Amino acid sequence: MPREQGHKVVAQNRKARHDYTIEDRVEAGLVLTGTEVKSLRAGRASLVDGYAYVDAGEAWLDAVHIPEYGQGTWTNHPPRRKRKLLLHKHEIEKLAAKVSQGGYTLVPLSLYFSDGRAKVELAVAKGKKEYDKRHALRERQDKREAERAMRTRNRMGE
Known part of the structure; x- marks a missing residue:
């Protein structure tokens, strides 16, 4: 089976652009389970209440809703769970420094597939x-x- 090519947007957070002033953007990978990936490929996700944070040198995405996969069984995932973000250490440190300044937060702008891999576009934003x-x-x-x-x-x- 050939590898997927291109850029397929699954979900966007339009409300974030209204509620926040976007300062900086960064692309991060996501650690997902199999049923989450299948649900995303079906184009189902919501970033409305989502946010990201840095904890103990690791970046996490929380409160993003990826609904359960329809054909999933007992292996299904909880729809709103913490998901680890894949970033380089210096990127995480940079984001943590910016957020710790105060008034800044990490907001997911979009969730998409880039060459077959699930990615999220994060923004350092000020309310x-x-x-x-x-x-x-x-x-x-x-x-x-x-x-x-x-x-x-x-x-x-x-």
Whole structure:
């Protein structure tokens, strides 16, 4: 059987981009059981409440929901469990230093397969205040209206 090629996104955390200011990103591998991989290949996962943390020199992903595999038996996994992240030691130290500064957290942005291996994109993020969220929403809305006005103006000129 040939190896899988390419990049297949399983789940994205769109809410994270709204709730946090993303400072830095890093790609990490995941330690998964067989039924978790099968469930992910079926395209089922949720990153909504997920977060990552560093404990005793190891990085962990917690509260990510990967539902039980439909054809699984007693070997099925618990849907929300701690999963170890595969990172180099210097990457873990860098993330731990950034998070320990205060105000920063590790948030999963997306879960995907890269050349057949399950990966998660983590972001070092700082929480937005409510007024920052409103400001970002207003900017996006203004940009959209300006583009719409430009399109209608260009159509009238033709």
